[in-house]
Amino acid sequence: MRDQYGRELVDLRVSLTDRCNLRCVYCMPAKGIAFRPPAELLQDEEILLLIRIAAELGVRKVRLTGGEPTVRPGIVDLVSGIRAIPGIRDIAITTNGILLEHLAEPLARAGLNRVNISLDTLDPEKFRKITRGGDLQRVLAGIEAASQAGLEPIKLNAVVVRGFNDEDVADLAALTLDRPWEVRFIEAMPFGSVAGFVEKGVVKSEEVRARIEERFGSLEPVDLSGETPARTYRIPGARGEIGFISPVTQPFCSKCGRLRLTADGKLRLCLLRDDEEDLLTPLRRGASYEEMKTIFAAAAYRRPVGHALAERLIPQKRVMIQIGG
Numbered sequence: 492m493r494d495q496y497g498r499e500l501v502d503l504r505v506s507l508t509d510r511c512n513l514r515c516v517y518c519m520p521a522k523g524i525a526f527r528p529p530a531e532l533l534q535d536e537e538i539l540l541l542i543r544i545a546a547e548l549g550v551r552k553v554r555l556t557g558g559e560p561t562v563r564p565g566i567v568d569l570v571s572g573i574r575a576i577p578g579i580r581d582i583a584i585t586t587n588g589i590l591l592e593h594l595a596e597p598l599a600r601a602g603l604n605r606v607n608i609s610l611d612t613l614d615p616e617k618f619r620k621i622t623r624g625g626d627l628q629r630v631l632a633g634i635e636a637a638s639q640a641g642l643e644p645i646k647l648n649a650v651v652v653r654g655f656n657d658e659d660v661a662d663l664a665a666l667t668l669d670r671p672w673e674v675r676f677i678e679a680m681p682f683g684s685v686a687g688f689v690e691k692g693v694v695k696s697e698e699v700r701a702r703i704e705e706r707f708g709s710l711e712p713v714d715l716s717g718e719t720p721a722r723t724y725r726i727p728g729a730r731g732e733i734g735f736i737s738p739v740t741q742p743f744c745s746k747c748g749r750l751r752l753t754a755d756g757k758l759r760l761c762l763l764r765d766d767e768e769d770l771l772t773p774l775r776r777g778a779s780y781e782e783m784k785t786i787f788a789a790a791a792y793r794r795p796v797g798h799a800l801a802e803r804l805i806p807q808k809r810v811m812i813q814i815g816g
């Protein structure tokens with residue numbers, strides 16, 4: 492499956508819920524977010540049907556996200572169901588890690604291959620502030636459990652926000668010295684009601700890199716090919732790698748082959764544009780499998796190129812928790 496610009500579409504991100512057990516400052520506002528009633532969210536069998544269609548159209552990788560995917564009841568059985576879909580070669584999850592201590596092992600047994608865990612700071616107080624109440628110890632236990640369960644290579648994602656964790660980036664980078672992990676620093680993207688906050692706090696990748704180099708000296712380039720969203724480096728002699736994801740200063744659009752399915756059943760054609768195709772409505776109105784496949788492929792073909800930030804437009808319809816990163 493390719494879009495109108497010839498980009499191959501092999502990667503589907505599936506949001507399992509619009510809810511979360513944390514409330515990160517860059518992802519959702521403190522108040523005023525309306526969660527959808529469960530009946531308006533995709534049910535397990537609907538998710539499996541849409542992934543089956545995607546796989547028949549050429550999707551090979553599925554990443555489960557949210558909201559917080561691990562708060563969805565039945566996530567382990569869902570992973571087993573995805574594992575059974577012909578064509579899906581890789582199943583990953585993006586999680587805040589809070590519930591991973593007890594879920595990592597069953598998820599790995601069900602067929603999960605890899606995990607990305609969000610970790611913005613190693614300071615418990617700052618962690619509580621940035622997540623509005625989260626307990627860092629639980630995340631660290633979750634990371635350990637993922638490692639024990641063989642969900643490697645573990646990637647840790649940090650969104651850097653000035654005044655919250657910009658002084659912590661070298662400590663996070665230090666995790667790669669003796670662990671084979673990839674610590675990735677992400678530029679915060681503005682969405683709807685958090686856009687003003689994010690625009691004031693965004694820290695560009697170049698500044699993050701300079702702070703890390705201040706402590707560890709020049710980083711060695713590992714992969715700057717642009718084939719993946721992260722440009723990766725290594726602290727000389729370190730076991731792991733450091734990645735920079737720079738949607739604000741270095742958009743990745745020309746190579747982006749991602750589709751996103753929101754928890755309320757919309758196919759989002761670009762993370763940073765509001766263009767969506769409603770799949771839930773035709774599905775519930777009784778469209779046939781073949782009709783759904785046609786709707787899916789036609790929407791995917793229409794994917795835009797060049798994200799809205801480059802045009803100084805900020806996506807308004809949803810904040811990140813409602814999309815799935």
Ligand code: SAM
Pocket residue numbers: 511517518556557558559560585586587607608609648649650677678679680681682689811812815816
């Ligand atoms: N709850 C899970 C987690 O935090 O990993 C999965 C969903 S979360 C929306 C997915 C990723 O999006 C996380 O790595 C999070 O840090 C990132 N994210 C959230 N809001 C963002 C923003 N405004 N800009 C950049 N990344 C953001």
Ligand code: SF4
Pocket residue numbers: 511512513514515518519557558559587609811812
């Ligand atoms: Fe929840 Fe993840 Fe958003 Fe934080 S980034 S509020 S953990 S969905």
